[in-house]
Amino acid sequence: EDKVVQSPLSLVVHEGDTVTLNCSYEVTNFRSLLWYKQEKKAPTFLFMLTSSGIEKKSGRLSSILDKKELFSILNITATQTGDSAIYLCAVLNTNAGKSTFGDGTTLTVKP
């Protein structure tokens, strides 16, 4: 059975801090790993990672995948209160319907 483990489960930081969120996985037929941000309601897409060692970057957020060690990290630099959210990691099986989500990391950024 596919499995995704995120750590830490929750994190409280102050504005300006840098955070690193972790996602490790076990999947039978890996296709891609995705990061989502969930604020009040629906998750919204951040990154899709398919190849090892290639950093994806969007503003203050970046992510990288290590397919040998089976993990990914999501970095957020110079955090802002608007970064407060649940960050979800999901692994997509080669069967596109078989996605497995981790339990998420709840990030709280204090002013």
Added chain:
Amino acid sequence: NAGVTQTPKFRILKIGQSMTLQCTQDMNHNYMYWYRQDPGMGLKLIYYSVGAGITDKGEVPNGYNVSRSTTEDFPLRLELAAPSQTSVYFCASSGDRVEAFFGQGTRLTVV
């Protein structure tokens, strides 16, 4: 752009009642999914569909049924509501780009 539309947004059911959660997307996506999210947890896949006429079970299908008669619509049916089905339900769709687009969720309480 409507994207993925779910109805209703909120619902309270009594034990043993049945209901259908509606989901429709206007992006011509082949893949559609139903997830549930319990407090403090990630998303658990209930059912998914890779195209009209094709559905398959996810991680937690018991107590639910789906159908996919058209590309646009993917309703989720609860036949005999139980307290364990109290959750937030998300419908999502994806196309060739893999990342999922989520509806705004349905908060269901079974009492």
